[in-house]
Amino acid sequence: MTDLAIMASGLRKAYQDKVVLDGIDLDVRAGSVFSLLGPNGAGKTTTVNVLTTLAGADGGSVRVAGHDVATEAKAVRAAIGVTGQFAAVDELLTGQENLQLMVDLHRGPAGKRTVDELLERFELTESARKPASTYSGGMRRKLDLAMTLVGHPRIIFLDEPTTGLDPRSRRTMWSLIRELVADGVTIFLTTQYLEEADQLADRIAVLDQGRLVAQGTPDELKRRIPGTHVRLRFTTAAELDAAARVLAGSTRDDEGMVLRVPGDGGTKSLRTLLDRLDEYAIAAGELSVHTPDLDDVFLALTGHTTEVLAK
Structure with missing residues (x-):
């Protein structure tokens, strides 16, 4: 893979007569955290769906992990992991069984060792034999992320990974994300918490009405807004x-x-x-x-308060 994990040029997507993505360009460096922000209806979910091969683009080109998402979708899927807003765990199974199911689906070698290592890494060993239905929100999110790692993805798409978590669980997730990046994994993050993007992201893109209105590091975006x-x-x-x-x-x-x-x-x-x-x-x-914070940046660039993100 090149230095860029994700490259999108002129990405367009419309549903009937509604243009959702209007020619956006994205470059995401490998081994970094890239955060996509925007109010409801801006096109964030559509962008993620296109990048993860869940939806086809109407125009432009997209390469993920060095593969074209339109012609090499299978190779893209083999290189990525996707964790949605709601933990995709089977509540009838235990944490251990959820992980074992993922190992079996991936037909990975050393299955039990992989399960044990992930349970230990995510501090789920003590609750491994309990049904996932008994887990707290933070534990479910950790299990969900652990399940995503079974396939050893080089790029992980995290869609609002800490929504609904208490501050302690949120910071635990932040630590896990930082550990993944330190191991060379690329994180594509959407979040409704601007503090989260500020803490984690190497680069941020702000999407509004299907267009990218700004890109840069958190500090670069803050310096664009008067008020320092x-x-x-x-x-x-x-x-x-x-x-x-x-x-x-x-x-x-x-x-x-x-x-x-x-x-x-x-x-x-x-x-x-x-x-x-x-x-x-x-x-x-x-x-x-x-200096202005990301709330000020978001309001200045989109005309919306950050409350719009959480609705």
């Missing part, structure tokens, strides 16, 4: 007054003794600001740089 500023807190009103006079464009909060100075958050502009304060012998008690 330096926050200075002073210990006396005299220092606050003096700083407000010499720092053009700043806004003040007298109650909090805080001055906010617009900037790009870079070291050069920060050094200029500090030199300006030093020139007038003004000292701030605290200094911090604040």
Whole structure:
């Protein structure tokens, strides 16, 4: 496989007269986490369906794991794993039986050893002989991901893997995802939690109304949105007054003794600001740089609040 695990160019998909994907381009580097964000109806699920051979594209070209999804669908399926929004486990079977079923379907060698290793890796050994119906939401998601790994996929598509999980279970899933990436697995992630994308993704694409409106690292996307500023807190009103006079464009909060100075958050502009304060012998008690978060990015790019993701 090349350095790119997924390549899509001019991807188009329509259902009757409704265009769902309007010529999107995606490049996903091998061994990375790529997150696709977008409001409901943006085309995220359709994109995943096309990339995983569950739906055919109407136009454009797509290669996954080096294979054309249209002409080499079987090879694509052999290289990928897909974990949907809802855990696809058989609740009548135990955790061990669910994994053994997947091993049997893949006709993999050393089946019992594979099952035992996955149970241990996902901390499911103690509950291995209990029906999956007794598992918590977090345990089911871990079992679902473990079942996906039976086929040793090089690329895993995770569709909202932590929806409905408590914060502790969510962070456990994050750790498991990071471990997979450290082993060289590529993760294609859709999520309704922007914090999740911020924590995990190497690159993010924002999809809106079938078009990609932005791509980049989390930090690159945040820097595109106005609102970065330096926050200075002073210990006396005299220092606050003096700083407000010499720092053009700043806004003040007298109650909090805080001055906010617009900037790009870079070291050069920060050094200029500090030199300006030093020139007038003004000292701030605290200094911090604040940048927009992914919620701000999402709202600016799509015109929707992030609540739309969760509906």
